[in-house]
Amino acid sequence: MAKDSAPDTGDGSAGGSSKGGSSAGRDSGDGGVGKDAAPVVRKPSWRRLGPGIVVAATGVGAGDLVSTLLAGSKFGYTLLWAAVIGCIVKIALAEAVGRWHLATGRTLFDGWRTLGPWTTVYFAIYVVIWGFVYGATAMSSSGLPLQALFPDGPGLKFWGVATGLLGLAFVWFNRYAVVEKIMMVFVGVMFVVVVYVAIRATPKVDDALAGLLPTLPDGSLLYTLGLVGGVGGTITMAAYGYWINAKGWTDSGWMRMMRFDNRIAYITTGIFVVAMLIVGAELLHAGQVALAEGDKGLVDLTEILEDRYGGFTAKLFLIGFFAASFSSLVGVWHGVSLMFADFMDRLRAGGTAGVKVLARGEQERSPAFRGYLLWLTFPPMMLLWLDQPFGLVIAYGVLGAFFMPFLAVTLMWLLNTERTPREFRSGPLSNTMLGLSGGLFVVLCVEQVRELPW
Template identity: 70%
Template sequence: MADTTGNTSKAAAGGAPDSGPRKSSWRYIGPGIVVAATGVGAGDLVATLIAGSNFGYTLLWAAVLGCLVKISLAEAAGRWHLSTGRTLFDGWASLGRWTTYFFVVYVVIWGFVYGAAAMSSSALPLQALFPDVMDLEWWGVACGLVGLVFVWFNKYAVFEKVMTVLVGVMFVVTVYLAIRVTPNLGDTFAGLLPVLPDEKDSVLNTLGLIGGVGGTITLAAYGYWVNAKGWTNTGWMKVMRLDNRVAYITTGVFVVAMLLVGAELLHAANVSLASGDKGLVQLGDILEREYGTATATFFLIGFFATSFTSLIGVWHGVSLMFSDFVARERAARAGRPEARGEAIASGDRERSWPFRAYLLWLTFPPMVLLFQGQPFRLVIIYGVLGAAFMPFLALTLVWLLNSSRTPREWRSGPLSNVMLAVAGLLFLVLCVKQIWDQPWSEFF
C-alpha cells in the first residue's frame, strides 16, 4: 500500500522504508474483523452458552479475560510480521526443523477433519431454515463448494468486505438476542468479579472458557492477513494494534452476549443444551417457543453467518500459511534463503498452486467424512494436535519476540511477556487435560 503521509522516518526490517500512516485510524481496520469472524465459530458460541446455562453470570470475567489473552497473542503475531519483514512460519523455521514437522502433521490432519466440521456447522442452520430442500450432508457439500469458489476467485480485498458484512450480521443478531432476554444488569456487573463456581472441576471449566473462544490457528493467520492488507513494515504498527483491539472487542461482544443468553434463557429455566453445533439448533427451537418464529429465524441467519465466516476464513488464512510454508521449503531446497516469506510478499500469493492445493484439501477429501462419519483414531489425533497448537503458538512467540531475531525496539516488554507467558501456561494446562481425557485405551 502506498505511503499517503510521506512518513519515511527510518528503515524497517529488510531495508524497506518505514512507511505508513502517522496516526492509527478506524478507516484502516480490516484484518482484525477477519480474525474475529473466523475465530468465533458455532462451537465457541455453544461453549459460552453452556457456561452461561451452568454458572449464570459467574464466569463473565473469564470470558473477558480470554479476549485479553487473545489480544496479546494476535498482537505478537502481527508485531513479528511488521517488525521483521518475515512471516511467522519463517520465524518458526528458524527455531529448528521440529517446528516444520509439527506444522506439516498439524496442517494436514487438522485441515482434513476441520474441513468436514466447518461444512457440517454451516449446513446445520441452512437445513433448519429449509428442512425440505436437501439433507444435511448435501448442504455441507454445497457450503464447502461455495467457500472454495469464493476464495479461489477473490483476493483479500473482496474477502475482507464480505467478512465485514457477515460480521455485521453476527453482531446485530447476538446483541439483539442479549437485549431480548432482558439481562439482569446487577448480576452482569457482579460477574466481572473473578469468582470461581462452587462446583467440581470449576477451575478447569474456567480455564476452558478463558482459552476456548476466539480462534486457534486463525491467531497465527492474523499476521498473514496484516500483510495481505498491505501492511508490511513498522509504520503500520499503531494501525495493527488498533485493528487487533477492535478484533477482540468484537469477539468480547459476541462472547458476553451469548453468555447473557445462556444465563437468562437457559440457567433460570434449568435447560441443558447439547454440546457441539447442534446445541445452536436446539437454542433456535427454544427461541421459537419463547419469542416466536421471527426471532428464531433471525437467530439461525446469525448462526449461519457465524459458521460460514469461520469456513471461508480458514479456507483463506490457513491456505496463505500453507503457501508460505511451501515457498520457504522450496527456497531452502534451492539454496535461496533470501527468498524467505516470498509467498506473502508476492502479489500472486492467492493465485499460487500451494494456496489452491490446500483449498482443495480443505474442501474435497473432508466431504467423505460428511457421509461416513469421522474415523475414531483420526479424531483423537486431531484433538491432540488442536490442543497442542495454542501452547506451541504462545511459547514460540515468546521465544521469537525476546531474541535477536526481532529488532530490539520491537521486542516484547514486561506486559506482553506476562500475557504471552500466561497464555502459554493456560493452553499448556488445557492441552494436557485434553490429551489426558482422550480414550487412549480404545485407540490401540
C-alpha cells in the same frame, strides 16, 4: 532500523532479510518516502480496520457459541470474568503475531524456521491432519443452520457439501480485499443478531456485574479454561500476520494501526461472547433447560427462542448462526491456505541463493494455496458420510491441543531475542501476558488430552 536492501516481496519478508522494519517505500500505494527512510507512522483509523475483524470472525465459530452457551446455562453469569480475560489474552497473542510481521519484515513461519527444523515437521503434520478434520467440521456447522431454516429441503450432507463448494469458489476467485469485505458483513450480522437476542433475554445487570468477580464454582474449571482459552483462539490467530501483510501493512509504520485494529476486533468479540453468555444464563440457566452438546445445541436453542419470542427471532438467530459458521469456513479457507502457501514457498526457496519468495498477492494464486484449498474441501467431504471417524478425531484432538501452547511459547522466543529489532521486543506487560497464555494453554492441552476417549 536496518536498511531495506530488497524490493517488496509482499509477504513482509524483505527478500529474506532478518532484521529491521521494512521501509515505507516498499508499499507504493501508501505514500512511502524512499527505501532508505524510516517507515511513515500511520495513525489509527476506523476506515482502515480489517484484518483483526477477519481473524476474530474466523476464530469464533459454532463450537465457540455452544461452549459459551453451555457455560452460561450451567453457571449463569458466574464465569463472565473468564470471557473478559479470554478477550485480553487474544489481544496479547494477536498483537504479538502482528508485531513480529511488521517489526521484522518476516512471516511467522519464516520465524519458526529459525527455531529449528522441529517447527517445520510439527507444522507440516499438524496442518495436514487439522485441515482434513476441520474441513468436515466447518461444512457440517455451516450446513446445520441451513437445514434448520429449510427443514423440507435437502439433508445436512447436501448443505455441508454446498457450503464447502461455495467457500472454495469464493476464495478461489477472490483476493484478500474481497474476503475482508464479506467477513465484515458476517461480523455485522453475527454481532447484531446475538446482541439483539441477548437484549430480548433481559439480562440482569446486577448479576452480570457480580460475574466480573473471579470465582470458580464446583465443576467449572474446564468451562472456565474453555472461555479463557478457546473462544476465538485457533490456528487462525497465526494467520493474522499474513492478513495484515495482505492488507498492505508491511512495515513498522503500521504498528499503531495494527494494534488499534486488533483491539477493536477482540473487544467486539468480547461483547459477542458476553452476549452469548447472557443468552445462556437467562434462557437456559434460569429455566433449567438442558442444551445438547455440539452444534445441534444451537438448533435446540432456536426451538427455545421460537417458543418464547416467536418465529422471527428464531430464524434471525439461525441466520446469525450461519454467519458465524460460514465466516469461520471462509476465513480458514483463505487464511490457513495463505499460511500453507508461505510454508511451501519457504521450503522451496530454502537457503538457496537467488530463489525469491512470492510477492504479496501471488501466493493467493499459487499452486500451494489452491492445493490446500482443495484439501480443505474435497477429502473432508468423506467424513460427512461417516458416523464416527473415531481414530482421526482422537489424533486431531491430541495434535490440535498442542497448537496454542506452541504459538504462545514460540512468540515469546521470537520476540525476546535478536531475531526482533530491540525497539520492538516484548516488554514486561507483553511477556507477562504471553507467559500466562502459554501456561494457560498448557493446562488446557493437558485437560483436553485427558478428556479424550483413549
